[in-house]
Each structure stands twice: as C-alpha cells, then as structure tokens.
Amino acid sequence: MKIALVAAVMASLACAVNLTVAQELAKAPLSVPAAAKVADKAKLNINQASVEQLDALPGIGEKKAQAIKDYISANGPIKDQKQLTEVKGIGEKMAAQIAEHVSF
Structure with missing residues (x-):
C-alpha cells in the first residue's frame, strides 16, 4: 500500500514538473530555423x-x-x-x- 502511495505521489510530481517545464517553454521565444530566416x-x-x-x-x-x-x-x-x-x-x-x- 505504501509503495503504491509513493508511486502515485512520484507520478503526480513528475506530471507537475512536466507541466511547469511545458508552460515555461511556451513562454520562451521560438528559435527560427535558418530556412525561415532566408x-x-x-x-x-x-x-x-x-x-x-x-x-x-x-x-x-x-x-x-x-x-x-x-x-x-x-x-x-x-x-x-x-x-x-x-x-x-x-x-x-x-x-x-x-x-x-x-x-x-
């Protein structure tokens, strides 16, 4: 039971970290490829x-x-x-x- 609870907490933390990273990436300016610059x-x-x-x-x-x-x-x-x-x-x-x- 404790292992399942720890696993659930770890999975929740992993999702929260991924969401935070995704939100930060969404705010960052996108790099324009060289072909687009041309x-x-x-x-x-x-x-x-x-x-x-x-x-x-x-x-x-x-x-x-x-x-x-x-x-x-x-x-x-x-x-x-x-x-x-x-x-x-x-x-x-x-x-x-x-x-x-x-x-x-």
Whole structure:
C-alpha cells in the first residue's frame, strides 16, 4: 500500500514538473530555423516591383523608385547591379546597397 502511495505521489510530481517545464517553454521565444530566416529576407524582383515596393527599399524614395520604373519601361528589364547604375540618381554605392535587397 505504501509503495503504491509513493508511486502515485512520484507520478503526480513528475506530471507537475512536466507541466511547469511545458508552460515555461511556451513562454520562451521560438528559435527560427535558418530556412525561415532566408524566406523572410526574400529579395524583391526589381523588374516586377511596384513604385511603392521600390520606395520601401533602403535609400530609395518615391522619385528614385519612379526613375527605376521609368528606366525599365524605356529600356527593358534591369539585368544586374551594373545596369542599375544607369538609372538616374543611382550611383555605384546606391546600386550596391539596393542589390542586397533585390533580384534582377
């Protein structure tokens, strides 16, 4: 009888500990796998982006975003970072900064 009582108490304690651990884990921030981080940082296709999407890029305002769209309309798709420097108002430094966030 005492053994059964001790076993029941031990089982209850084990359940309580597991519940406490589970509650703490539920509060902890989840680690994001590397693949999910890459998905979050998916690059914007510069040739298909809207003016609003381009405007959201670092260092690009509405005027440069519109200049990119105008360039694409007049010359066709931008194929690489070097060609991006042909857009009015975008130099090598800006093109390098943008290239980190876009695909061509």
